[in-house]
Amino acid sequence: MANKNLAIDMNDVIDLFKTLQNDAINNGVNMFNANEPNVNSNNMISHFYQFIKKYIVIVKNKDEIINI
């Protein structure tokens, strides 16, 4: 059964986004950089969220989603 609570989905996706962002920052890679002139941090999360929603079928079987 697909999860209809978008707010919870968004938070889970943001957790994943933060994990990836921290990994990139810790490795010194120039990705997810909020200082880029055309992409602010909100847009970055929005793009990432849209990608996840479009290509990954989120089916919630448990109370909470496991983050990596």
Next chain:
Amino acid sequence: MISYSQIIKNTNHDHDSHSNTANLQKEQTIENSSSNAVIKYINPIKYHDQIMLIKPYVKNIYCKAATYKWLHHKIDNNYFHYDYCVKLFEMVMKWVKLNNFKLATSEDILLAKFISLMYLLSNKQGYALLIF
């Protein structure tokens, strides 16, 4: 101030010996760039008889030349942006498998989409686009 199209026109005359493929690539770049009306500041720099465009104002995720160049940028010895994209993609796949989610498309296609997204979300400052 010289317009972008004039610069391209002049350089086309200078490089008549280029192959058809190169010309197609140039046209594609120009077409993509001109479709984005927001491009305002392009600083062409002549570097060893090549025109180098610094910091295009608008990112275009479908500009293949720019994407390839960005993907082949070395982060470390033998470690490219592409390799790091794959690592991030594996992290996303781990998240998907841990939570028993399904993919709407195959992993190969998803990786390509993910790379496009990473290019969109990355800071391309310093990775100038060489069009010739």
